[in-house]
Amino acid sequence: MSNVSVYHETEAHAAxxxxxxxxxxxxxxxxxxxxxxxxxxxxxxxxTYVVFRLHNPEVVAQFHEGxxxxxxxxxxxxxxxLLLSSSWAMVMGLRQIQLGNxxxxxxxxxxxxxxxxxxxxxxxxxxxxxxxxxxxxxxxxDSTFTDYGMRFYAPTAFHGFHxxxxxxxxxxxxxxxxxxxxxxxxxxxxxxxxxxxHFVDVVWIVLFTLIYLV
Amino acid sequence: MADTNQTPxxxxxxxxxxxxxxxxxxxxxxxxxxxxxxxARESLAAxxxxxxxxxxxxxxxxxxxxxxxxxxxxxxxxxxxxxTVVFIALGILTLFELALAEVFPRGGLTIPIMLLASLTKAxxxxxxxxxxxxxxxxxALTLLIPVVMVLLATGFxxxxxxxx
Numbered sequence: 303m304s305n306v307s308v309y310h311e312t313e314a315h316a317a318x319x320x321x322x323x324x325x326x327x328x329x330x331x332x333x334x335x336x337x338x339x340x341x342x343x344x345x346x347x348x349x350t351y352v353v354f355r356l357h358n359p360e361v362v363a364q365f366h367e368g369x370x371x372x373x374x375x376x377x378x379x380x381x382x383x384l385l386l387s388s389s390w391a392m393v394m395g396l397r398q399i400q401l402g403n404x405x406x407x408x409x410x411x412x413x414x415x416x417x418x419x420x421x422x423x424x425x426x427x428x429x430x431x432x433x434x435x436x437x438x439x440x441x442x443x444d445s446t447f448t449d450y451g452m453r454f455y456a457p458t459a460f461h462g463f464h465x466x467x468x469x470x471x472x473x474x475x476x477x478x479x480x481x482x483x484x485x486x487x488x489x490x491x492x493x494x495x496x497x498x499x500h501f502v503d504v505v506w507i508v509l510f511t512l513i514y515l516v
Numbered sequence: 517m518a519d520t521n522q523t524p525x526x527x528x529x530x531x532x533x534x535x536x537x538x539x540x541x542x543x544x545x546x547x548x549x550x551x552x553x554x555x556a557r558e559s560l561a562a563x564x565x566x567x568x569x570x571x572x573x574x575x576x577x578x579x580x581x582x583x584x585x586x587x588x589x590x591x592x593x594x595x596x597x598x599x600t601v602v603f604i605a606l607g608i609l610t611l612f613e614l615a616l617a618e619v620f621p622r623g624g625l626t627i628p629i630m631l632l633a634s635l636t637k638a639x640x641x642x643x644x645x646x647x648x649x650x651x652x653x654x655x656a657l658t659l660l661i662p663v664v665m666v667l668l669a670t671g672f673x674x675x676x677x678x679x680x
Contacts, residue, residue: 327652334658341659345666353673366622379614386610390603393645397599400583493647500645504638510610511634515617516627 326490333494337501340464344505347457348512354453355512361450366514368435373428375514381424382510385465388417389503392472392496399479402486408479411492414499415472418465425462429455457509464502471495602644609633 320328355362369375391413398406432454436445439455447454475495478484484492587598594601613633620626643649648656 330651331655331658334655338658338662341662342666345662345670349666349670349673352670356674363622375614375617379610382610383607386603386606389641389645390599390606393599394597397583397597497646500641503645504641507634507637507641511613511630515613515630516622 322488322490326493329490329494330497333497337497340501340505344457344460347460348508351453351457351513354449355516358449361446364446365437365450365454368437369432369514373431377424377428377431378510378514381421381428382506384417384421384424385503385506388414388421389500391417392499396489396492396496399484399489399492400486404479404482404484407484407492408476411472411476411479411495415469415476418469418472418499422462422465422469425458425465429459454513458513461502461505461509464505468495468499468502471498598644602640605640606637609637 369378391410395407395410395414398404398410435447436442437447437454438445438451440451442448445451472495475492478491583597585595585597587594587596587601589601596604613630616626616630616633642659648659
C-alpha cells in the first residue's frame with residue numbers, strides 16, 4: 303500500500319504546474335541569487351577601499367577636506383536623497399499595482415526612473431569637479447590622490463552603471479505597465495525590478511557613509 | 517503522461533512489485549524501510565514547520581501587509597503607509613549622519629556611530645522595501661551567507677601584514 307501511495311504522489315508531482323504565486327517566488331529567488339553575486343562583486347570593491355582607507359588615512363583626510371567646498375559633499379548628499387526617494391517611489395508604485403491601480407504604478411515608476419536619471423547626471427557633474435582637483439582614474443605621480451582615484455572610482459562608478467541599468471529597467475516596467483502586463487494579482491515583474499533597485503540603493507547607503515563621511 | 521497513468525503498477529519496469537503479485541492493501545505490512553522513510557518524512561516536515569512557521573504562513577498571506585494606509589509604531593497609529601514611514605526614517609538617519617560628519621571632527625566615536633546609522637538604513641531598506649520581513653527565510657539566507665563570508669574574508673585581509 304505504501305508503494306502505491308508513493309507512486310501516485312510522484313506522478314502527481316510530475317504533473318504539477320506551478321501556480322502564479324510559485325512562479326513569482328521562483329522569480330524572486332532567482333533575483334536574490336543574482337543579487338548575492340552582486341554582493342560579492344561590490345564587497346571586493348568596498349573591501350579594497352576599506353583596506354586602503356585604513357593604511358592611508360592622510361590621503362582620505364585630504365579627500366574629505368577637498369569635498370568640503372561647494373558642490374562637494376552637498377552634491378553627493380542631494381544624490382543620496384534622490385536615491386532614497388527613488389526607492390520610496392518604487393515601493394509606492396508596487397503598492398499601487400497591489401491595489402489594482404495601474405496608472406499609479408506608471409506614475410511612481412516613472413518618477414523612479416526620473417530620480418535615477420538625475421542621480422547619474424549629478425554623479426557626472428561630481429566626477430568632473432573631482433577630476434579638476436586631481437582625483438582621476440589614471441596614475442599621476444604629481445597628485446596626492448594617484449593611488450586613491452581607482453579605489454574611489456571603481457565602487458562609485460560601478461554603482462553608477464547599475465543605476466543606469468536600473469533606469470532602463472524602470473522604463474521597461476513602465477512600458478509593460480502601459481501594455482497592461484501587470485495586475486493586482488500579477489506583479490512579479492515589478493517586484494523583481496524593485497529588488498534590484500533597492501539593492502542598488504543599499505549599496506549607495508553603504509558607499510555614501512564609507513567613502514564620503516567616515 | 518496519460519499512457520503512463522493507465523499502465524498497471526505491477527507491469528511497470530523497475531517497480532518493486534513486478535515479480536510478485538500485490539497483496540490486498542489490508543493484509544500488506546509495509547517493510548521497515550518504508551515505514552522508517554515515512555516516519556522520517558513526517559518528522560522532517562514537522563521540524564520545518566516548527567522552525568519556520570512565519571515563512572510558511574506568509575507565502576500565502578498575499579500583499580495585504582504592504583497596502584495599508586496606517587503604520588503602528590511603538591504602539592501608536594501613524595496615518596501613513598509603512599513605506600512612507602520607513603522613507604522618513606531613512607531621511608532622518610541620513611541628516612543625522614551628515615550633521616555628525618559636519619559638526620564633529622572625523623574619527624573617534626563618530627565613525628562607529630555613522631557606520632551603525634548606515635547599517636540601520638540598509639537594514640530598513642532590506643527588511644521593509646525588499647520584504648524580507650515577510651518573504652521566505654531562504655531569501656534572507658541568500659543575502660546573509662555571502663555578506664557573512666565577505667565580512668570574514670575582509671577581516672582576514674585586515675590582519676595580513678602590509679609590508680611597508
